[in-house]
Amino acid sequence: MSRVTANIFRKYLSPFGVTNSQxxxxxxxxxxxxxxxxxxxxIAVLEKSSLHRNLxxxxxxxxxxxxxFPLIKxxxxxxxxxxxxxxEWRKAMDExxxxxxxxxxxxxxxxxxxxxx
Amino acid sequence: MSRVTANIFRKYLSPFGVTNSQxxxxxxxxxxxxxxxxxxxxIAVLEKSSLHRNLxxxxxxxxxxxxxFPLIKxxxxxxxxxxxxxxEWRKAMDExxxxxxxxxxxxxxxxxxxxxx
DNA sequence: CGCATTGGGTTGTATATACAACTAACAATG
DNA sequence: CATTGTTAGTTGTATATACAACCCAATGCG
Numbered sequence: 001m002s003r004v005t006a007n008i009f010r011k012y013l014s015p016f017g018v019t020n021s022q023x024x025x026x027x028x029x030x031x032x033x034x035x036x037x038x039x040x041x042x043i044a045v046l047e048k049s050s051l052h053r054n055l056x057x058x059x060x061x062x063x064x065x066x067x068x069f070p071l072i073k074x075x076x077x078x079x080x081x082x083x084x085x086x087x088e089w090r091k092a093m094d095e096x097x098x099x100x101x102x103x104x105x106x107x108x109x110x111x112x113x114x115x116x117x
Numbered sequence: 118m119s120r121v122t123a124n125i126f127r128k129y130l131s132p133f134g135v136t137n138s139q140x141x142x143x144x145x146x147x148x149x150x151x152x153x154x155x156x157x158x159x160i161a162v163l164e165k166s167s168l169h170r171n172l173x174x175x176x177x178x179x180x181x182x183x184x185x186f187p188l189i190k191x192x193x194x195x196x197x198x199x200x201x202x203x204x205e206w207r208k209a210m211d212e213x214x215x216x217x218x219x220x221x222x223x224x225x226x227x228x229x230x231x232x233x234x
Numbered sequence: 235c236g237c238a239t240t241g242g243g244t245t246g247t248a249t250a251t252a253c254a255a256c257t258a259a260c261a262a263t264g
Numbered sequence: 265c266a267t268t269g270t271t272a273g274t275t276g277t278a279t280a281t282a283c284a285a286c287c288c289a290a291t292g293c294g
Binding site: 003004005006046 | 119120121122123124162
């Protein structure tokens with residue numbers, strides 16, 4: 001299920017040049033800017049080293065800035081991107097939800113049955 | 118959500134020395150042995166190159182054999198492992214389900230709201 | 235005041251994953 | 265029969281992720 005949903009997100013997000021994880025971080029910063037890596041990693045449920053490396057890519061892309069180190073801030077460019085992406089992100093969520101619901105209320109049960117029957 | 122669930126699986130599976138993905142493949146082969154990589158990759162929704170590399174690790178671990186190449190077969194050791202692991206795997210699933218249900222019927226909605234509010 | 239402890243951040247390493255490019259082998263058709 | 269075309273499998277590369285080990289700074293306590 002992780003792979004299926006990640007594939008759907010990727011399909012909708014790739015035109016924007018951001019990955020699934022990167023967008024999650026941008027969403028968090030767009031809502032509450034100026035977090036430490038520690039805080040970000042807790043909110044995103046992302047190991048601190050993984051977060052660290054994601055940030056490198058976001059800074060390289062100019063979507064996030066470490067100027068106020070140790071605080072992490074989203075740039076104006078990052079904010080614009082978030083706003084542009086949201087409609088496509090919603091489409092991805094809709095596709096995921098219909099896929100999950102289409103296969104029974106809790107797709108996990110179905111998967112369990114299929115795997116362990 | 119992918120990270121949260123992967124972490125739960127990892128917690129229960131690590132004592133057995135298999136990863137989440139590897140176990141999925143073993144489950145599939147335990148149910149229907151002797152598949153081509155192509156078939157396996159379709160069933161597991163796993164890109165063929167990713168599958169290829171997972172198989173290398175499974176073969177190294179002696180859980181899967183490529184003797185009947187191009188058919189992939191689970192070894193007796195692999196089958197035993199699957200049987201040993203299933204109870205722990207169920208515990209992981211239970212923990213995941215209670216986490217999902219505990220946060221509202223479709224946790225995805227909650228997540229959406231949290232992220233985009 | 236100095237040493238120890240703690241905690242955030244960084245780096246090393248292994249696995250996971252996808253996409254793209256390639257190879258090899260088999261098939262179909264002129 | 266040879267050339268072409270398709271397809272499974274492999275390899276190259278970039279990102280994602282976790283865990284473990286580290287470093288460095290700040291703080292606390294003897």
